[in-house]
Amino acid sequence: MATAKKKAAKKPAAKKPAAKKPAAKKPAAKKVAAKKAPAKKAAKKAAPKKAAAPKQPRKPNAAFMKPMNPSAMLGAVIGMMPMPRTEVTKKIWDYIKKNRLQDAVNRRMINADEKLKAVFGGKTPVSMFEMTKLVSKHLK
Numbered sequence: 001m002a003t004a005k006k007k008a009a010k011k012p013a014a015k016k017p018a019a020k021k022p023a024a025k026k027p028a029a030k031k032v033a034a035k036k037a038p039a040k041k042a043a044k045k046a047a048p049k050k051a052a053a054p055k056q057p058r059k060p061n062a063a064f065m066k067p068m069n070p071s072a073m074l075g076a077v078i079g080m081m082p083m084p085r086t087e088v089t090k091k092i093w094d095y096i097k098k099n100r101l102q103d104a105v106n107r108r109m110i111n112a113d114e115k116l117k118a119v120f121g122g123k124t125p126v127s128m129f130e131m132t133k134l135v136s137k138h139l140k
Contacts, residue, residue, distance in 0.1 A: 073118040074138035088139065089132060092116075 067082035078091035096102055096110055103109040103125070110116070110126045120126050120134045 068139040071138040071140070073115075074135065077115050077119060085136070085139065088135060092131070092135060 064086055065084050067084055068088065069082050070078060070080060070088065072080075074088075077095050078088060083091070095116075099113060101111050101113060101116065103111055108128050110128060110131060112120050112124050112126060116126075117124060119138055120131070121137075123134075126134065
C-alpha cells in the first residue's frame with residue numbers, strides 16, 4: 001500500500017514542470033508583438049513625408065496633343081482629318097475591334113486586313129506594341 005501512495009505522489013510532480021513550459025512561451029509571444037508595434041509606427045512616420053511634397057496638377061504633353069496629318073494609306077483606315085496621336089491610336093483600335101482583327105488565341109497580335117497591311121508595311125501579324133511604331137511613319 002505504501003508503494004501505491006508513492007506512485008500517486010510522483011504523478012502530480014510530473015505535471016508541474018509541464019505546466020510551466022506553456023507559461024514561458026506566452027511572454028515570448030508578447031515580445032514579438034512589442035517588436036511589431038514600433039515597426040508599424042515607423043511605417044506611419046514614413047508616409048507623411050511623401051505627402052509633404054508639393055502637389056502640382058499634371059500638365060498634358062503638347063507633342064501628343066498636336067494634330068497630325070495621316071498619310072493616304074492611314075487615312076483609308078481612320079479618316080483624313082488631322083488628329084492627335086492619341087486619337088489615331090484610338091481610331092485604329094476601333095477599326096481592329098470592329099473588324100475583329102485581333103488574334104483570338106494571342107490577343108497581343110493583330111491580323112491585318114488589306115487596309116492595315118498597307119499601313120503596317122506588308123506585315124500580316126503585328127504585335128500591338130509594334131503597331132504604334134509602324135503607324136507613326138504615316139503621320140506628318
